[in-house]
Amino acid sequence: MLNKKADGGIVAIIIVIIIVLFVLGLVSYGNRECSRDSDCGEFQYCGADHGCHSFEVKETRIQEKAPTKPYWILATIIVAGAVAVKLTREL
Numbered sequence: 212m213l214n215k216k217a218d219g220g221i222v223a224i225i226i227v228i229i230i231v232l233f234v235l236g237l238v239s240y241g242n243r244e245c246s247r248d249s250d251c252g253e254f255q256y257c258g259a260d261h262g263c264h265s266f267e268v269k270e271t272r273i274q275e276k277a278p279t280k281p282y283w284i285l286a287t288i289i290v291a292g293a294v295a296v297k298l299t300r301e302l
Contacts, residue, residue, distance in 0.1 A: 243261035245251050251263035258264045 245257040245261055245263050248255075248257050251257050255263045255265050
C-alpha cells in the first residue's frame, strides 16, 4: 500500500458541523412552549408553531326559516293531483 497520511482536517470539520446541528436541534426543542394540547391551559391548543393559542369563539345566529313556500307548493300539487285522479275516475 501507499504511504499516505489521512487528511484529518475534513473529518474534523464534518464532526464539528454534525455537533453544531445537534446542539441547534436541542436548543430548538427546548424553546418550544408546548408539544401537545395538554401542555397548554384550558381553552387553548398547541399550534404547529409549538405555541399555545386560544380557541376562537364565533357566535352565529341561526335563523329558523319556516319553509312554508315549498310546503304550499307541494300541498297544491298533491291536491291538484287528487282532484285530477277523482275527475278521471268519474268519467
